[in-house]
Amino acid sequence: MNTAELTRILPQGVEYVRILPEIILSLFGMAIMVLDPLVDQRASRKLLGIIALAGSVAAVLATLYQAQYPGTAFWGMVKVDSFSVFFHFVVTAITAVVILTSYEYMDVQNIRAGEYYGLILFGAVGMCLMSSAVELVLIFIALEISSISTYVLAGFRRRAATSAESSLKYFLLGSFATAFFLYGVAMMFGATGSTSIAVIGQVLRTNSIPLLAYAGIALMFVGLGFKVAAAPFHVWTPDVYEGAPAPVVGFMSTAPKAAVFAVLLRVMFEANAPGRVWLIWVAAALSMTLGNVGALVQQNVKRLLAYSSIAHAGYLLVAFAALPANGIPAAMFYTASYAAMNVGAFAVVAHFAGAGERRISLDEYAGLGRKSPVLAATLTIFLLSLIGIPTTGGFFAKFYVFSAALQANLVGLTMIGVLNSAVGAYYYLRVIVMMYMRESRDEAPVAPLSISLSTALAISVIATIYLGILPGQVLEFASRSATELMR
Amino acid sequence: MNMDKWSPMILSLVTFIPLAGAMLLTLLPRRDRDIRVFSLVVSLLTFVLSLHLPVHFHRALAGFQYQIDIPWIPTPNIHYHLGVDGVSMWLVVLTTFLTPLCVLISWNSIHERVKEFFILMLVLETAMIGVFVALDLFVFYFFWEATLIPMALLIGMYGHGRKVYAAVKFFMYTMIASMFMLAAILWLYAKVGTFDFVTLQSAIRAGQVDNFASAAQWLFLGFFIAFAVKVPLFPFHTWLPDAHVEAPTAGSVLLAGVLLKMGTYGMLRFNLGLFPEQARANAWWVMILALIGVIYGALVALVQPNMKKLIAYSSISHLGFVILGIFSFTQAGLDGATFVMLAHGVSTGGLFMLAGILYERRHTYEIAEFGGLATSMPVYAAFFLFVVLASVGLPLLNGFVGEFLVLSGAFQARAVYGILGATGVIWSAGYLLWMYQRVFFGKITHASNETLPDMDLRERIALVPAAIAALVMGVAPLLWLNAIDPAVHAALVPFEQLAGKVVGQ
Numbered sequence: 001m002n003t004a005e006l007t008r009i010l011p012q013g014v015e016y017v018r019i020l021p022e023i024i025l026s027l028f029g030m031a032i033m034v035l036d037p038l039v040d041q042r043a044s045r046k047l048l049g050i051i052a053l054a055g056s057v058a059a060v061l062a063t064l065y066q067a068q069y070p071g072t073a074f075w076g077m078v079k080v081d082s083f084s085v086f087f088h089f090v091v092t093a094i095t096a097v098v099i100l101t102s103y104e105y106m107d108v109q110n111i112r113a114g115e116y117y118g119l120i121l122f123g124a125v126g127m128c129l130m131s132s133a134v135e136l137v138l139i140f141i142a143l144e145i146s147s148i149s150t151y152v153l154a155g156f157r158r159r160a161a162t163s164a165e166s167s168l169k170y171f172l173l174g175s176f177a178t179a180f181f182l183y184g185v186a187m188m189f190g191a192t193g194s195t196s197i198a199v200i201g202q203v204l205r206t207n208s209i210p211l212l213a214y215a216g217i218a219l220m221f222v223g224l225g226f227k228v229a230a231a232p233f234h235v236w237t238p239d240v241y242e243g244a245p246a247p248v249v250g251f252m253s254t255a256p257k258a259a260v261f262a263v264l265l266r267v268m269f270e271a272n273a274p275g276r277v278w279l280i281w282v283a284a285a286l287s288m289t290l291g292n293v294g295a296l297v298q299q300n301v302k303r304l305l306a307y308s309s310i311a312h313a314g315y316l317l318v319a320f321a322a323l324p325a326n327g328i329p330a331a332m333f334y335t336a337s338y339a340a341m342n343v344g345a346f347a348v349v350a351h352f353a354g355a356g357e358r359r360i361s362l363d364e365y366a367g368l369g370r371k372s373p374v375l376a377a378t379l380t381i382f383l384l385s386l387i388g389i390p391t392t393g394g395f396f397a398k399f400y401v402f403s404a405a406l407q408a409n410l411v412g413l414t415m416i417g418v419l420n421s422a423v424g425a426y427y428y429l430r431v432i433v434m435m436y437m438r439e440s441r442d443e444a445p446v447a448p449l450s451i452s453l454s455t456a457l458a459i460s461v462i463a464t465i466y467l468g469i470l471p472g473q474v475l476e477f478a479s480r481s482a483t484e485l486m487r
Numbered sequence: 488m489n490m491d492k493w494s495p496m497i498l499s500l501v502t503f504i505p506l507a508g509a510m511l512l513t514l515l516p517r518r519d520r521d522i523r524v525f526s527l528v529v530s531l532l533t534f535v536l537s538l539h540l541p542v543h544f545h546r547a548l549a550g551f552q553y554q555i556d557i558p559w560i561p562t563p564n565i566h567y568h569l570g571v572d573g574v575s576m577w578l579v580v581l582t583t584f585l586t587p588l589c590v591l592i593s594w595n596s597i598h599e600r601v602k603e604f605f606i607l608m609l610v611l612e613t614a615m616i617g618v619f620v621a622l623d624l625f626v627f628y629f630f631w632e633a634t635l636i637p638m639a640l641l642i643g644m645y646g647h648g649r650k651v652y653a654a655v656k657f658f659m660y661t662m663i664a665s666m667f668m669l670a671a672i673l674w675l676y677a678k679v680g681t682f683d684f685v686t687l688q689s690a691i692r693a694g695q696v697d698n699f700a701s702a703a704q705w706l707f708l709g710f711f712i713a714f715a716v717k718v719p720l721f722p723f724h725t726w727l728p729d730a731h732v733e734a735p736t737a738g739s740v741l742l743a744g745v746l747l748k749m750g751t752y753g754m755l756r757f758n759l760g761l762f763p764e765q766a767r768a769n770a771w772w773v774m775i776l777a778l779i780g781v782i783y784g785a786l787v788a789l790v791q792p793n794m795k796k797l798i799a800y801s802s803i804s805h806l807g808f809v810i811l812g813i814f815s816f817t818q819a820g821l822d823g824a825t826f827v828m829l830a831h832g833v834s835t836g837g838l839f840m841l842a843g844i845l846y847e848r849r850h851t852y853e854i855a856e857f858g859g860l861a862t863s864m865p866v867y868a869a870f871f872l873f874v875v876l877a878s879v880g881l882p883l884l885n886g887f888v889g890e891f892l893v894l895s896g897a898f899q900a901r902a903v904y905g906i907l908g909a910t911g912v913i914w915s916a917g918y919l920l921w922m923y924q925r926v927f928f929g930k931i932t933h934a935s936n937e938t939l940p941d942m943d944l945r946e947r948i949a950l951v952p953a954a955i956a957a958l959v960m961g962v963a964p965l966l967w968l969n970a971i972d973p974a975v976h977a978a979l980v981p982f983e984q985l986a987g988k989v990v991g992q
């Protein structure tokens with residue numbers, strides 16, 4: 001074999017740039033795992049936290065750098081385009097903010113830091129890879145990398161029974177769902193003769209659509225629907241979110257979801273999935289309704305936010321039923337703004353919960369407006385954004401989704417969505433009412449905000465407000481990547 | 488000329504100075520006195536700046552003035568488009584006029600979480616002004632929703648009694664209703680590709696909107712329900728008495744003085760402006776609901792044992808007049824409706840302030856708790872009588888002009904509307920004067936009423952502007968009407984064409 005042939009077969013330098021964020025995250029993750037046994041346990045939390053933060057920030061920068069080198073890599077398995085860059089940025093930014101949130105949480109809960117930070121970084125590798133993978137088998141592998149990390153992370157409050165329950169439930173049901181996805185991939189391969197999304201898209205566009213492709217899409221949607229907590233595959237969500245550590249919930253309700261939505265966008269639009277509109281219509285309507293109705297009666301803030309995340313998955317899915325030119329950017333924008341507000345909300349919940357996560361019931365938020373005005377005001381901003389009040393990212397997110405749906409003449413689905421957001425306002429408002437209009441029963445002080453947590457909250461607030469006042473830039477970027485994707 | 492340089496900026500300045508003040512306020516240390524003084528300065532500054540609008544307004548012109556139109560967000564195509572015509576200009580001035588008075592009246596009654604209170608109030612002021620000056624439907628909706636949160640928090644945090652219930656009810660009612668408006672706005676955007684009010688209006692008039700004929704009725708209703716809840720029109724009124732009774736005084740003043748007008752202003756601007764044919768087709772049942780509101784509100788007010796609830800129901804009755812005027816589609820009716828909006832803002836604002844002054848002293852609004860107050864509080868009684876008479880519609884005070892015009896408009900539309908509406912005037916004299924008699928005349932029945940201190944200087948300063956405004960508006964209504972008239976006339980043009988079409992057939 002001569003050199004010319006070798007360079008043809010082996011990946012070129014630029015192809016490594018196209019997976020640079022993944023490489024960086026893996027290296028930092030491994031470094032943390034190696035260092036963990038070498039440093040003293042108390043000191044390790046601080047040190048490893050800083051390393052993890054450095055890793056995630058480096059990954060954000062790598063994403064920005066990578067954006068200058070679009071193209072495919074590794075024999076057409078990975079593709080860097082504006083679309084993947086967008087989701088890389090969302091995932092890595094979430095990772096950085098979650099690490100900032102965890103920094104203080106680790107000490108308060110007395111959790112061993114090594115594996116924790118390692119797993120977050122490894123999980124982020126899977127999520128990043130999901131958004132740039134354009135080949136179903138690689139997508140499956142990336143999905144597994146991300147899922148297995150989150151299964152373990154859910155059980156990290158080792159001393160709490162609910163946390164173990166959460167982890168086990170998530171693991172069992174999650175593996176089941178992944179199997180569905182894999183089965184769907186196999187059927188898709190049977191129907192089209194390829195696992196490459198671009199090729200599948202071409203086949204499904206030109207030929208008459210084989211019945212097997214419908215089955216393949218349906219099964220893949222079961223698997224992915226589970227991961228984004230879309231009804232009717234949502235039943236695990238409240239229990240898992242309740243038991244898992246609060247920063248981890250902030251992480252797993254946003255980053256893996258963003259990645260899976262990226263996969264769904266590629267599968268539904270780039271691969272031109274048959275039967276898309278009705279599949280999505282039903283799932284979206286169910287998620288919005290069941291999520292909001294379920295949230296109405298919750299007394300536990302984490303469960304409340306879990307149901308709210310089901311509802312938001314529903315709003316997001318509405319965009320998938322729309323036309324690609326409006327639907328894709330709307331979904332991307334929604335992912336970003338949902339990430340900003342939800343990570344922030346869980347950061348507040350994590351801080352307020354205190355040692356052993358004792359304070360997570362809604363009643364305990366009474367009087368927070370007086371005890372800690374800053375914390376209450378921040379949470380209020382996130383909740384208003386979740387309601388969808390103007391000047392917050394949540395408003396434009398809903399706005400783009402619903403106007404995309406209207407442009408596709410989905411009036412019924414839009415009406416369901418709009419009415420649901422009105423119902424949703426009620427339970428978010430309950431939290432605000434608790435904080436500002438009820439007096440607290442105890443005078444237990446709220447721990448002062450640490451620098452790391454304040455930074456995390458500031459980033460989330462700024463992102464939420466930025467998306468609510470100047471959404472143009474982000475949406476334009478998303479529209480551009482949508483056109484690239486559909487070319 | 489100096490004015491031309493200012494013109495495009497002035498609306499933005501008036502709108503956002505309170506917000507800027509609120510932001511500065513977050514940085515100030517928690518020294519209550521400084522915070523109060525600062526808020527007063529900011530709100531007075533806003534008022535003085537807003538006076539630029541009527542002073543330099545071209546009164547003979549019908550269109551929007553002081554316009555500013557710059558692209559804000561490219562997709563969707565949202566423009567930062569502000570402008571006022573003769574109707575909205577006065578509503579802006581009403582808002583900026585009432586806010587400093589609210590700061591004064593809350594001086595001592597708010598003594599906990601003072602900083603938050605004034606921040607919320609200034610944010611609310613920005614949102615309210617924004618509603619009146621926005622000419623982009625999106626920006627309008629933006630401000631419309633933005634009024635909700637500070638108001639709900641003001642009620643829920645500083646109110647009394649069942650304040651949380653009242654705040655949540657207020658929020659949910661308005662929120663759910665405005666969702667329908669949002670859906671209608673989105674539909675229009677999906678078809679026309681712009682949120683700009685002027686562009687939309689001309690596109691609709693030129694018949695360039697696809698499927699408009701089949702959707703127009705729904706669009707009309709979408710906007711109408713949002714505004715009807717805000718006004719509130721019977722039977723969507725049930726949030727109002729709760730919100731008013733539990734709200735702090737300043738909250739009640741702004742709620743009755745400005746927020747309710749957002750609903751009637753919306754009907755005038757959007758329901759009439761965008762959907763004239765549907766407005767005409769639906770006018771009969773709107774008029775009936777408005778008349779029910781006028782009479783029902785008055786009858787319920789008559790039997791209220793609670794002073795604040797009485798004023799709240801009187802608002803339902805008075806706002807019924809406004810809708811009556813708007814949907815009469817006559818020049819006099821619309822002029823009168825706009826004038827009632829302004830007059831009601833001043834006089835009901837005054838009534839709520841007076842009720843608040845009494846509450847500060849006795850911590851109750853029950854009419855039965857009082858009696859004979861004229862002896863112990865003569866100045867207070869004089870102010871109260873003046874404002875009551877203004878509200879009742881005594882000639883030469885502000886209530887009379889508007890009611891007269893509305894009723895003459897209603898007569899022109901159909902005599903029975905005018906006759907039934909006129910009974911509302913009689914009722915209002917009944918319940919207000921009866922309340923006055925029970926509170927101020929007769930013997931003092933409760934010992935604690937004998938030693939009540941009369942109004943102090945600060946309270947007088949808060950009430951005197953309202954009283955003067957009520958008098959000037961009654962004596963020289965043309966100052967206001969000559970700006971309102973061209974705007975109203977322009978709004979009525981499509982109706983005259985419609986009427987012509989009907990006659991032609």
